[in-house]
Amino acid sequence: MGIASKAAKAAAYLFLITGAALMIIPLLWMLLTSFKTVAESTSMNPFVFFPSVWRVDNYTRVLNQNHFSAYYVNTFLMMFFRILCSLLFSAMAAYAFARLQFPGRNFLFGIVLFQMMVPTQIFIIPQYLMVDALGMRNSIFALVFPGFVSAFGTFLLRQFFLGLPRELEEASKLDGCNIGQTFLLVMLPLTRSGLVALGIFTALFAYKDMMWPLIINTSAQSATLASALAKIQSAISVNYPELMAASVLAFWPMLLVYIVFQKQFVEGIASSGGKL
Amino acid sequence: MAGYKRIRVPRNTWNMWLWGWFLVAPTMLGLLILNIIPIFQTLYLSLFKSGAFGRGNQYVGIGNYERLIADAQVWHAVANTLLYTVLVVPLSVALAMIIAVLLNGKVKGTSIFRTIYFIPMIAAPAAVTMVWRWLYNPQFGLINYVLTQLGLDPVRWTTDPQVGLISISLIGIWSIFGYNMVLLLASLQEIPRDFYEASDIDGASKMQQFFIVTVPLVTPTLFFVFVTTIIQSMQVFDVIYMMIDVTNPAYERTVSLVYLFYNNSFRYMDKGYGSAIVVLLLVLIMIITYFQLKAEKKWVNYM
Numbered sequence: 001m002g003i004a005s006k007a008a009k010a011a012a013y014l015f016l017i018t019g020a021a022l023m024i025i026p027l028l029w030m031l032l033t034s035f036k037t038v039a040e041s042t043s044m045n046p047f048v049f050f051p052s053v054w055r056v057d058n059y060t061r062v063l064n065q066n067h068f069s070a071y072y073v074n075t076f077l078m079m080f081f082r083i084l085c086s087l088l089f090s091a092m093a094a095y096a097f098a099r100l101q102f103p104g105r106n107f108l109f110g111i112v113l114f115q116m117m118v119p120t121q122i123f124i125i126p127q128y129l130m131v132d133a134l135g136m137r138n139s140i141f142a143l144v145f146p147g148f149v150s151a152f153g154t155f156l157l158r159q160f161f162l163g164l165p166r167e168l169e170e171a172s173k174l175d176g177c178n179i180g181q182t183f184l185l186v187m188l189p190l191t192r193s194g195l196v197a198l199g200i201f202t203a204l205f206a207y208k209d210m211m212w213p214l215i216i217n218t219s220a221q222s223a224t225l226a227s228a229l230a231k232i233q234s235a236i237s238v239n240y241p242e243l244m245a246a247s248v249l250a251f252w253p254m255l256l257v258y259i260v261f262q263k264q265f266v267e268g269i270a271s272s273g274g275k276l
Numbered sequence: 277m278a279g280y281k282r283i284r285v286p287r288n289t290w291n292m293w294l295w296g297w298f299l300v301a302p303t304m305l306g307l308l309i310l311n312i313i314p315i316f317q318t319l320y321l322s323l324f325k326s327g328a329f330g331r332g333n334q335y336v337g338i339g340n341y342e343r344l345i346a347d348a349q350v351w352h353a354v355a356n357t358l359l360y361t362v363l364v365v366p367l368s369v370a371l372a373m374i375i376a377v378l379l380n381g382k383v384k385g386t387s388i389f390r391t392i393y394f395i396p397m398i399a400a401p402a403a404v405t406m407v408w409r410w411l412y413n414p415q416f417g418l419i420n421y422v423l424t425q426l427g428l429d430p431v432r433w434t435t436d437p438q439v440g441l442i443s444i445s446l447i448g449i450w451s452i453f454g455y456n457m458v459l460l461l462a463s464l465q466e467i468p469r470d471f472y473e474a475s476d477i478d479g480a481s482k483m484q485q486f487f488i489v490t491v492p493l494v495t496p497t498l499f500f501v502f503v504t505t506i507i508q509s510m511q512v513f514d515v516i517y518m519m520i521d522v523t524n525p526a527y528e529r530t531v532s533l534v535y536l537f538y539n540n541s542f543r544y545m546d547k548g549y550g551s552a553i554v555v556l557l558l559v560l561i562m563i564i565t566y567f568q569l570k571a572e573k574k575w576v577n578y579m
Contacts, residue, residue, distance in 0.1 A: 012378045019375060020392045023454070027395070029418055030407045042416045093303035101289075102296030108304055115311045119511050119561055121534055121554045125321060125547050126314035149306030179295040208400045210514045211534075215542055229402035230518060240410045247403040258398045262391050265398070269455065270462030 030251075034058055034244035041241050058245035066232060067221055068249055074217075075224040077140045079206045082147035086202050087195055090153030095183045097154065098161035099169065115151035124212065131216055138222040143213060147206065153198045156272055160194030161187065197268035200261075207254055225250040322551035333548070340552035350553065352528050353536045354560070356441060360532065361509040363445040364452065369501055371449070372456035377490065379457075380464040390461065393454040401451065405518035408447050409434060434519055440526030447515050452508070456501045463497035464490065495576045503568055510561055513538065533557045 033041050035058070036051040062068075096102070097109050123146065131142045164187060172186045188195075213227035223231065232246045258265055285293075322340050324333040344350050375393065379386045396404065411418050412433035420430040433443040467490065475485050491498075513534040520530045522539065531539075533553060541550025 009383075012381065012383060016375065016378055016383065016389055020389055023392050023395055023450070025418075026404075026407050026411055026450075027399075029411060030403075033410065044416065044421065047421055089302040089306065092299040096296045096299035100292050100296040100299070102293040105296065108300055111304070111307060111312065115307055117507075117561070117565055118311070118315065119507070119534075119554070119557050121511065121537055122318050122558055123311050123314040125541055125551060125554075126317040127310060129317075130309075146310060148310065149303045151303075151307060151311070154303055179292065183299070204398060208514075210400070210402050210517070211538060226400045226402045226514075229400065229406065233402075233406060233518060240413070240416075243406050244410065247406045250403050251399055254398050254400075255395075258395070262394075266387075266390055266394055266458055270458050 027251075030244045030247050033241055034248050036241050038239060038241055058241045059249070062232070062242050062245045062249065065235075066228065066246070067223075068228075070221045071223055071225045071228045071250075072253065074140065074143065074222060075207060075226075078143040078147075078213075078224060079203045081140070081144040082206045083199050083202045085144070085148045086150035086153045087198060089149050090157050090198065091188060091191070091195065092183075093154045094157035095161050095187060098158045099187075100179070112151045112154050116155060120146075121211075124215065128215055138217050138219045142216045142222075143206075143224065145216075146212060147202070150198075150202065153202065156198055156201075157191060157194050160191040164190055193268065193271055196264050197272045200265055200268045201272070318551045318554060321548055322555050324548040326546055326548040336548070340549050343549065344552050344556060349528065349531070350533075350536065350556070353531050353533045353553075354556070356530055357510055357512065357532045357534075357557075357560075359441060360445055360448065360512055361506060363442070364448040364509045365502065365505050367445075368449045368453040368505060369456055369498070372453045372460055372501070373498075375453075376457050376460040376464055377486065379461055390458060393457055395454070396451045397455045399451075401514035402518055404451060405447060405515045408443075408450075408515075409519055412443055435525050437526045437529040440520060440524075440530040444512075444515050444519060444530060447519075448509065448512065451515075452505060456505060459497055459501055460494060463494045467493050492577045496578055499568075499572055499576045503565075506564060506568070507561060510557065510564070533560075 032050060035054045035056070036048065037055070037057075040048045040051055093112075097105065097112075127146055131137055131145055136142050136145075168186055168190070169182055172182045177185065207224075208226060209224075210226040210230060213224040214230055217223055217227065220231075229246060229250050233243060236242050321333075323335060323337060325336045325339065326333045375389075379389055383389075412420075414420060414430060414432050414435070417433070419433065424430055431439055433439055471489050471493070472485060475489050480488065511534050512532045516530055516532050516535050517538070520527055524530075534557065537550050537553045537557070540553060541547050
């Protein structure tokens, strides 16, 4: 190996490590600040990197003044029901679009594609008025509402069904399976990686969505983690140690899930790419 | 059997049609109620001046659109949204591509780097923005501390109208590029090794290899990444909402179309005007998508 290629390699590592540090530092700073006192966090001379004592006061105060257990439950249920509905309904529709011939198929699939191209904000006011008319604001139903079905999920899973060999269906037909049984027992299990990818996308989207919960669930008890953070920020605008504690409280569950399932996360998302 | 003959469609075909309709029914019904009807409702609402929660609507025809065209703030928002997109999309895609190429080479720890770069993607924008607001803090923020240590002037990251949108774009790039990188890396890993070996034998330099072998083969993924990043950037809201409130001196130079839509619809309770703003966003995205699909034929290589 020549000196030039060694230098190139060193430069590559330097670049990658610098980049990784820039990804991590903001999150590390969040964690460090959350254990500091206000005085420590605003001391510039000397600049304080580590808290003198690792106190949890900020966490206790944030937890006492808010309803974090409700936020966790609301966020979890919103994610759970959205994943359940979008996996079930999208898989059904995706299979039909990928493999069955029926009148109206192309027109209906056109609607699916069209929905994906339209900015979601155009649906929000009517969706708000619908939930309001049903008297269902400030509920789990309201949080799940825009996610009962998923055009994106239908599109994504259709790609996975299209990739499966046709012989499987012919074989199961010979074994006496009807179309429903073929779908449920033969084809669906084979799209596992697609279902995992869609589940992850749905979970992340629900967890990160701020505008819908902010609009529809305005009562303190019915907020999600994302919308609660927005309210907490306007309530304690400049006490950064407390704000960082709130951020950590909102961030850790997803980070934990990510660390445990990182392979599924990254590969699920990688497997969905470029399929447009 | 006499009745059977009158059915022109064979039983098997009927059976398939019924299954097809049955399987797509929940999704299509949901899309109809949640998305298709709302599009028309939004268009309809944009012709009204609305009071609180849609009560006391007053028909104004194209009045909201006339107001929109004359409203300087709307055009600021259009410019801010486009500028944000122009800052975030090329930089985040280029950075994602560079890192993906480096990780696809013979480096150790590819999966660790991949895991780290992806972390911002799993954080809620609300939490991310709080952290960055703290890093950007003019007096006590880490970034200005580092700048002053290096002998540079501190920057008013979140309140200087000249800087606000750049600060927001940095958060946007930081948040999105790991996702783009994962997609591009997956696509790079699918390129067969012999392609590179063949071009090695032909005496191509690394640089030539990158532009002749690598880039053309990842253009479908690159196109996907461009389209999704552009659409997302055009809808930027959370970060600006969390960082810039309406009294911030940088508000005019940072407010996005979706933020303006939110403020008009749910803060000032004028859902008619809010609807007109979101229709403008729809038109902009349609125009951009049209040009992207035209450009796709020019530079995307499907094998």
